Amino acid sequence: MKVAFGLKAHSGWAALVALGKNGHGFTVVDRSRLELVEEEWAKQPYHAAEELEPKEARDVVKRGIDAAHRIARRELKAALKHERDLGNQVVACAVIVGSPMPDWSVEQILAVHFRMHQAEGVLFRDALMAATKACELKLITLPEKTLLQEAEQALRTPASDLLKTVTALGKSAGPPWGKDQKDAALAALVAFK
Numbered sequence: 001m002k003v004a005f006g007l008k009a010h011s012g013w014a015a016l017v018a019l020g021k022n023g024h025g026f027t028v029v030d031r032s033r034l035e036l037v038e039e040e041w042a043k044q045p046y047h048a049a050e051e052l053e054p055k056e057a058r059d060v061v062k063r064g065i066d067a068a069h070r071i072a073r074r075e076l077k078a079a080l081k082h083e084r085d086l087g088n089q090v091v092a093c094a095v096i097v098g099s100p101m102p103d104w105s106v107e108q109i110l111a112v113h114f115r116m117h118q119a120e121g122v123l124f125r126d127a128l129m130a131a132t133k134a135c136e137l138k139l140i141t142l143p144e145k146t147l148l149q150e151a152e153q154a155l156r157t158p159a160s161d162l163l164k165t166v167t168a169l170g171k172s173a174g175p176p177w178g179k180d181q182k183d184a185a186l187a188a189l190v191a192f193k
Contacts, residue, residue: 003029003083005076005093005137006188008144008180009124012036012043014072015180016079019169019188020088026165026189028173029088031181034075036124042067045123046109046116058106065123072127073134080135092138094187095128096147140191147183154190162186 001020008015018030041048045064049057076093083090101118109115132139142150152159166185170177 001029001088002192003088003090004188004191005079005090006096006184006186006191007034007093007128008096008184008187009036009121009128010180011120011124014124014128015184017181017184017188018079018083018090019185019192021192026169026192028169028185029086030079030082031173032079034072034079036068036071036075036127038067038071044116044120046106046119049106050110050116054107057110061106065127068123068127069130072124072131076128076131076135080137090137092140092191093132093135094140094142094191095125095132096144096183096187097125097129097141098122098144138191140187142187142190144183147186151186151190154193162189165189 001022003018003020006017006019013036014034016030016032016034017028020027020029037043042064045061048064049060052060080090098121101115101122104115109119129139129141148159148162151162155162166182169185170182
């Protein structure tokens with residue numbers, strides 16, 4: 001079966017929904033939580049570096065970013081292997097993204113608390129996108145703020161029909177099926193295009 005992944009990142013983890021496509025439509029073949037950190041501080045590396053001297057702060061942030069990228073690759077490779085072991089072919093991965101941020105230095109980010117939150121949000125999305133490329137999967141990025149409109153346009157399907165499809169997928173998959181899973185499923189639908 002052909003499968004597409006949809007990913008929605010948070011600080012330190014991501015929701016993964018794997019949709020399969022067969023002759024009758026779509027089905028949820030997997031749904032999981034990818035842990036993207038091994039140490040609690042790494043969920044918010046900029047916050048962990050906030051009170052440190054500049055060089056030490058840069059080192060802490062770099063360690064956090066490097067770890068997130070390494071772990072995201074490992075987790076995505078494991079999800080990919082799982083699907084392949086089931087005989088499925090993963091054709092693409094859609095990552096839900098936020099607004100891009102300026103190319104600020106660590107010092108510039110640490111100077112404004114809001115920037116730290118922004119940088120940490122971007123960090124895990126970037127790690128998932130890099131992992132997708134490392135796994136040699138087709139990468140689709142979809143803006144979180146306009147996800148439904150982007151899906152509507154890409155799939156040429158009214159938003160109301162897409163919401164019905166995502167709700168039906170959730171009913172067949174069972175709980176948990178919250179906003180994260182719904183968004184990731186919608187992204188996976190777009191990944192099939």
